[in-house]
Amino acid sequence: MELTRRQLISALSAAGLLAVLPARPAGAAATAEGSAQLLANTVAVFAGTAETNARPETAAKLAAMVATARAGLKSMDEAGPDELFKGLVLGTNDANLNTAYRQLYEIALATRAPGSALLGDVTVQRRVLDGLVWLHERYYGDQSKGYYGNWFNWEIGISQSVTKTLVLLADALADHPDLLTTYVASMDAYLRNGTDGDVNLDSRFHTGANLADITTNRILQGALLGDENRIRKALTDQLTVFVTIDPYHLRHNVTDGHYADGSFIQHGSVAYTGSYGKGLLTRVVQTLKILDGSGFAHGEELVPTVFTWVRDGFAPLIFEGWMMEIVKGRAVSRTATGYTDVAVIVEAAVDLASLAPETEAKALRQYVKYIRSTSKAPLDPATFVSPVSVVRYADILADSALTPADLGPAARSVAFNAMDKTVHRRPGYALALARSSSRISKYEYMSGENLMPWFQGDGAHYLYLAGQDQTEAFGVDYYTTVSPYGLAGVTAPVEQRRTVPELYGTAYYDNPGHPLNFTPSSESQNAYVYFPRGLADHSGGAVLGTYGAAAMVQSSDVGVRDRELLPDDFVVYRNATATKSWFLFDDEIVVLAAGVGGAEGRAGTTTVDARTARAGDAVTVTGGRRDGTPFTGPGEAELSWLRWVNTTRGSAVGYVFLDGGPVRVGLENVKRSRRVVRTSNPDTPVTRSVFSAAYDHAAGAEPAALAYALVPGASDAALRSYADRGPLKVVSNSTRLQAVEHSGLHLLGLNSFTQGRHHAAGVSVDGPASVLVRRERRGRTSLAVADPTTRRDTISVVLHGRRLRLGEGDEGIRVSAVPGGTRVEVDVHQAYGRSFTATLLG
Missing domain, CATH: 2.60.220.10 (Polysaccharide lyase family 8-like, C-terminal)
Structure with a gap:
C-alpha cells in the first residue's frame, strides 16, 4: 500500500517534512494574497476577532489588554531622560530595551482587538510608531553599540515584539514608509549567530524552541515585505524542529528537540519539556494557525506530529494539572511554575484540537477537560495569549457530551531515557525521578536562577500525592525551604558549597583571556557552569507493562575530570559516591543503593524523602523500631517503618526500611526568602513544615548499602506488615x-x-x-x-x-x-x- 502524505509526515522523516511545503505560489498576486492571509491570521491569533471578542468569556482578557496598554501609555507620559517608559533606563541594559519593545507591542495590541476601548485609536498607534522610531534612532539602530548582555534579547526577544507590532500596525505604516525595511535590516544584522542575517542550522543558538521563535519572526517579516523567498526559507528552517532526533545520526549536530521516547532536550543536554518544550509547543501551534489558508504550507500535515508531542511527551509529566519539577531546568526557581506551566500547554492543546483530525481532536478536547477536572488550582483563561483560544476553551468545558479523559492510562511507567528521567504513575500518586549521565546535565543554573542546583540530577525524586495542591509540597517553596543537600532521594557529601554569584561576584564565570574563553554565553560557560554533565554512562531503565526499573551510577561532573584544564580560580566540587536502583511497583517504590558514602574521607547523607507542608498544617511522624517498640519523631533510631501524615490535607506517605543503619528523622518549620534560589525573586519570606528522613554516612567509613521502600498512602498497619509478611525481598x-x-x-x-x-x-x-x-x-x-x-x-x-x-x-x-x-x-x-x-x- 502506498503511504499517504499524512502517514509520511507522521513518520517524522526529514525528507517527508519537506513535502509540507507546496509548489511556489503562481506569481506576485498569489504571494500578496498569501501574505495578506498570514497577516490577518496573526492579528486574529493575538488580538482576537469580532466574533470571539463579543463573547462574555473574553471580557477579562480584553480588560487586561486595555489595562496593560493604558498603564504603558501612562508610563510613557512619565518617562524621564533616556527612557521611553518610566523606570526603564536605556543605553546599557538590554533587558530594559527588550521590555520597552514588549510594552510598545502591548499598547499596539489593544488598538487592534475588537471590543477594546482603544480599538482603532490612531493617536495611540502613532505614539507606538513614534516610539519605534525613537528606540531605533537612539538605542537599536547602531549595531556597533548594540548586542550587549543576553544574546536572546537581541536575536529573539526584541525581534518578536517589533515584528508583531509591525504586523498589528501594518495599515498605519504609511506615515513611516521606511520603518519596516529599516527594522528588518536591523533585525537581520542582530542575527549574529546566524549567517548573512539569516538562520544558521549549524549554530547551537538556532535550535529547538529558539529556532521556532526566530523562524516565526522571519515568516511574519516576509509577509510584511511580500517576500516569498523569506517566508519559504523560514518555513523550511522551522520544519527541522518537527523531525524526531536520532542521537546516532544527528542533523547539523543538533541534540535539541523531541526524541522517540517522548523526551525533549534544549541547550544540548538539559531535560526541558516543562520550559523550552512548552515554548516550542506554543510557537509551532501558533504558526500552524498563522499559516492556515495562506497557501505557503500544508500546516495540517504537521498536526499528527505535534499531537504525539502532547500525548507522549507532555501528558505523562502533568499530574493533576501540575508540571513536574524534573523537566523545568532553571525555571524550578521561579515563583510561577507548575499550574501556570500547564495553562500554556492547555491553550496549545485547545488550538491544536481545532486543526486536528476528529480522533485526535476529540482526544485533545477530552484531555483539556480532564486537566480542568483534576487540577487543584483554577486555570485562568485570561492568561491565554489568544482571545480565540479563550472561546474555544469555554466551548470545550461547556460540551456536556465530552467525557474528561487523560491521554494515557492512570497506571503507567514511563522511561524518558533520552533525557535521563523516569515517571511512574498510579491513581493515587506519581513519582518523578531525575537522573543524569555523561549525556544529560546534572542541573541547569543560569542568569542568577536556580542558585543551588548541585544535586537535582543525582536521583532526586518528587512524590506527588493525588488530591493535593502541589504548590504546598513542591514548586519554588520546596527548593527555598528544603536543604539543597537534602533533596528527596539524594546522596550528598557533607560540605558547604557556594553559589556562582558568591564564588565569582557575577552571575557567570568571566575569564575571556583563558584558552577556554569563559564569556556569558560561551561553550565553556555552558559545559562547566550552566549545565555540566556527569562522568558516568550508566543511567537508564526498563519498562514492562505498567512496571519499571531504573538505575544510575552517581558521578562528579566534567569540571572534576578537567580540573587541570580549567583556570586556577575556577571552583569544582566532587560528588559523593552511590550506585542506585529504583524498582517501580504498584504500592511501593523500592530504592537500593550501594557503594554509598561522602567520598574522599568526607561524611555524607542519603535522604530517603523530604516533604513540605504549610506551617500550620497538622503534621505527625510515627513509626516502629526494629526491636518492635514504637517511634515518634523527630529523632534517630533503627527503624523498621515510618509514616508521615498531614492530617490537615488528608495525605500520607509510608517508608519501609529493608536494610541500612539508623535513620535520622527531622520535622521543623523552616523560614527563608525565595531569593535564596533566584536573585530576581521578590524577597518574600516563606515558612514551611519540612519533614526529612535520612541515613548519615560517617567520614572515612566503609561504603554503605541501603534498601528502603516508599509506600504512598500506606496505613500504620500496612507498614507494620512489611517486616513479617511483606512481598518485598532484596x-x-x-x-x-x-x-x-x-x-x-x-x-x-x-x-x-x-x-x-x-x-x-x-x-x-x-x-x-x-x-x-x-x-x-x-x-x-x-x-x-x-x-x-x-x-x-x-x-x-x-x-x-x-x-x-x-x-x-x-x-x-x-x-x-x-x-x-x-x-x-x-x-x-x-x-x-x-x-x-x-x-x-x-
Missing part, C-alpha cells in the same frame, strides 16, 4: 548487581552495572543491563530488557528452569534453548536505552 545489593523480588506481583527487577554474568533468583544476565521478569500464570513469562549505557550491541538473559519459546516479542529478540533454561538475546544496538519486551510460553 535479592542482591552491590555495586555490581541490584535486584528485588515482589512476590505478590511475581515480578523480579534487576540492574547489573558491570561486565560479566550476573545471577539473581533464577535469572542471569550479561551486564550492564536493566531487566524485568514477570512469571505469570499458565506458563507465561514476560520480559523487558534495556541498555542503560546506550552503548551496547547485544544483551543476553538466561531464564533458568523449564525451556520456553517465544510467543510475542519486539524485533531484535532471539530465543533459544540452553542447558537448564532459555536464553533470550536482545539486539540493543543504537536503541538509545529503550525497552525491548517479549512474552515467552512453555
Whole structure:
C-alpha cells in the first residue's frame, strides 16, 4: 500500500517534512494574497476577532489588554531622560530595551482587538510608531553599540515584539514608509549567530524552541515585505524542529528537540519539556494557525506530529494539572511554575484540537477537560495569549457530551531515557525521578536562577500525592525551604558549597583571556557552569507493562575530570559516591543503593524523602523500631517503618526500611526568602513544615548499602506488615548487581552495572543491563530488557528452569534453548536505552 502524505509526515522523516511545503505560489498576486492571509491570521491569533471578542468569556482578557496598554501609555507620559517608559533606563541594559519593545507591542495590541476601548485609536498607534522610531534612532539602530548582555534579547526577544507590532500596525505604516525595511535590516544584522542575517542550522543558538521563535519572526517579516523567498526559507528552517532526533545520526549536530521516547532536550543536554518544550509547543501551534489558508504550507500535515508531542511527551509529566519539577531546568526557581506551566500547554492543546483530525481532536478536547477536572488550582483563561483560544476553551468545558479523559492510562511507567528521567504513575500518586549521565546535565543554573542546583540530577525524586495542591509540597517553596543537600532521594557529601554569584561576584564565570574563553554565553560557560554533565554512562531503565526499573551510577561532573584544564580560580566540587536502583511497583517504590558514602574521607547523607507542608498544617511522624517498640519523631533510631501524615490535607506517605543503619528523622518549620534560589525573586519570606528522613554516612567509613521502600498512602498497619509478611525481598545489593523480588506481583527487577554474568533468583544476565521478569500464570513469562549505557550491541538473559519459546516479542529478540533454561538475546544496538519486551510460553 502506498503511504499517504499524512502517514509520511507522521513518520517524522526529514525528507517527508519537506513535502509540507507546496509548489511556489503562481506569481506576485498569489504571494500578496498569501501574505495578506498570514497577516490577518496573526492579528486574529493575538488580538482576537469580532466574533470571539463579543463573547462574555473574553471580557477579562480584553480588560487586561486595555489595562496593560493604558498603564504603558501612562508610563510613557512619565518617562524621564533616556527612557521611553518610566523606570526603564536605556543605553546599557538590554533587558530594559527588550521590555520597552514588549510594552510598545502591548499598547499596539489593544488598538487592534475588537471590543477594546482603544480599538482603532490612531493617536495611540502613532505614539507606538513614534516610539519605534525613537528606540531605533537612539538605542537599536547602531549595531556597533548594540548586542550587549543576553544574546536572546537581541536575536529573539526584541525581534518578536517589533515584528508583531509591525504586523498589528501594518495599515498605519504609511506615515513611516521606511520603518519596516529599516527594522528588518536591523533585525537581520542582530542575527549574529546566524549567517548573512539569516538562520544558521549549524549554530547551537538556532535550535529547538529558539529556532521556532526566530523562524516565526522571519515568516511574519516576509509577509510584511511580500517576500516569498523569506517566508519559504523560514518555513523550511522551522520544519527541522518537527523531525524526531536520532542521537546516532544527528542533523547539523543538533541534540535539541523531541526524541522517540517522548523526551525533549534544549541547550544540548538539559531535560526541558516543562520550559523550552512548552515554548516550542506554543510557537509551532501558533504558526500552524498563522499559516492556515495562506497557501505557503500544508500546516495540517504537521498536526499528527505535534499531537504525539502532547500525548507522549507532555501528558505523562502533568499530574493533576501540575508540571513536574524534573523537566523545568532553571525555571524550578521561579515563583510561577507548575499550574501556570500547564495553562500554556492547555491553550496549545485547545488550538491544536481545532486543526486536528476528529480522533485526535476529540482526544485533545477530552484531555483539556480532564486537566480542568483534576487540577487543584483554577486555570485562568485570561492568561491565554489568544482571545480565540479563550472561546474555544469555554466551548470545550461547556460540551456536556465530552467525557474528561487523560491521554494515557492512570497506571503507567514511563522511561524518558533520552533525557535521563523516569515517571511512574498510579491513581493515587506519581513519582518523578531525575537522573543524569555523561549525556544529560546534572542541573541547569543560569542568569542568577536556580542558585543551588548541585544535586537535582543525582536521583532526586518528587512524590506527588493525588488530591493535593502541589504548590504546598513542591514548586519554588520546596527548593527555598528544603536543604539543597537534602533533596528527596539524594546522596550528598557533607560540605558547604557556594553559589556562582558568591564564588565569582557575577552571575557567570568571566575569564575571556583563558584558552577556554569563559564569556556569558560561551561553550565553556555552558559545559562547566550552566549545565555540566556527569562522568558516568550508566543511567537508564526498563519498562514492562505498567512496571519499571531504573538505575544510575552517581558521578562528579566534567569540571572534576578537567580540573587541570580549567583556570586556577575556577571552583569544582566532587560528588559523593552511590550506585542506585529504583524498582517501580504498584504500592511501593523500592530504592537500593550501594557503594554509598561522602567520598574522599568526607561524611555524607542519603535522604530517603523530604516533604513540605504549610506551617500550620497538622503534621505527625510515627513509626516502629526494629526491636518492635514504637517511634515518634523527630529523632534517630533503627527503624523498621515510618509514616508521615498531614492530617490537615488528608495525605500520607509510608517508608519501609529493608536494610541500612539508623535513620535520622527531622520535622521543623523552616523560614527563608525565595531569593535564596533566584536573585530576581521578590524577597518574600516563606515558612514551611519540612519533614526529612535520612541515613548519615560517617567520614572515612566503609561504603554503605541501603534498601528502603516508599509506600504512598500506606496505613500504620500496612507498614507494620512489611517486616513479617511483606512481598518485598532484596535479592542482591552491590555495586555490581541490584535486584528485588515482589512476590505478590511475581515480578523480579534487576540492574547489573558491570561486565560479566550476573545471577539473581533464577535469572542471569550479561551486564550492564536493566531487566524485568514477570512469571505469570499458565506458563507465561514476560520480559523487558534495556541498555542503560546506550552503548551496547547485544544483551543476553538466561531464564533458568523449564525451556520456553517465544510467543510475542519486539524485533531484535532471539530465543533459544540452553542447558537448564532459555536464553533470550536482545539486539540493543543504537536503541538509545529503550525497552525491548517479549512474552515467552512453555
